[in-house]
Amino acid sequence: MKKRILVIGDIHGMWDRFMSLYGQIEYNPEEDMLIFLGDYIDRGDKPLHVLDWMYEHREDPNIIMLRGNHEQMLLDFYASGESGELWLWNGGDKTRRGLKAQKELVRQRCLDFVASLPLCHQMTIGGKEYFFCHAGIDPEQPLDKQTEESLLWVREEYYDNYRGETVIVSGHTNVDWIRPGTTTPIIWENMILMDTGSYLSEGHISCLDILSGRIWQSKD
Numbered sequence: 001m002k003k004r005i006l007v008i009g010d011i012h013g014m015w016d017r018f019m020s021l022y023g024q025i026e027y028n029p030e031e032d033m034l035i036f037l038g039d040y041i042d043r044g045d046k047p048l049h050v051l052d053w054m055y056e057h058r059e060d061p062n063i064i065m066l067r068g069n070h071e072q073m074l075l076d077f078y079a080s081g082e083s084g085e086l087w088l089w090n091g092g093d094k095t096r097r098g099l100k101a102q103k104e105l106v107r108q109r110c111l112d113f114v115a116s117l118p119l120c121h122q123m124t125i126g127g128k129e130y131f132f133c134h135a136g137i138d139p140e141q142p143l144d145k146q147t148e149e150s151l152l153w154v155r156e157e158y159y160d161n162y163r164g165e166t167v168i169v170s171g172h173t174n175v176d177w178i179r180p181g182t183t184t185p186i187i188w189e190n191m192i193l194m195d196t197g198s199y200l201s202e203g204h205i206s207c208l209d210i211l212s213g214r215i216w217q218s219k220d
């Protein structure tokens with residue numbers, strides 16, 4: 001049994017903030033499990049630094065990295081022969097330029113890595129069921145029938161309506177939009193919302209230890 005179950009929400013290319021947070025938590029693979037909820041790239045100024053870090057840690061069995069809608073938009077963009085504006089409109093342009101500057105082999109390795117990222121992860125922690133995903137779930141459907149669309153994109157249909165017992169742990173929607181004025185993760189009985197506006201001037205990247213309830217946040 002791990003001593004800490006650490007979960008980190010959206011990073012969005014904010015490398016310095018990510019390093020500030022990562023330094024504080026002092027991740028120890030012997031004692032910790034570390035779960036990332038996706039959206040490593042776009043918006044911030046160093047998306048490929050974050051993606052490279054994820055790539056370098058991909059074989060650590062104590063780290064789980066999920067796919068976010070921004071990683072999905074990247075995959076869809078390249079799968080469609082670099083067409084489509086959705087990703088570029090959503091802050092993907094810097095990531096695209098970074099990838100373009102890389103060698104074909106490196107870029108392909110990166111795309112293969114992103115394509116390998118799972119959409120969700122379910123586990124029992126202290127006798128309670130937890131379901132980790134990027135955006136949330138469709139409350140009308142059982143957890144094993146969720147669509148990629150819901151897991152990557154859902155917003156208020158999920159956090160306004162979910163009444164299940166399994167604790168859903170998600171990022172994607174800034175907690176400040178859900179409860180104005182909130183700057184730390186929202187921890188409800190059956191939902192944990194981790195996106196604290198990583199790329200906004202007033203925002204942070206946050207980490208929660210699910211076992212102790214302790215929270216760490218990036219410092220500028």
Ligand SMILES: [Mn+2]
Nearest residue numbers: 039068069172
């Ligand atoms: Mn997102």
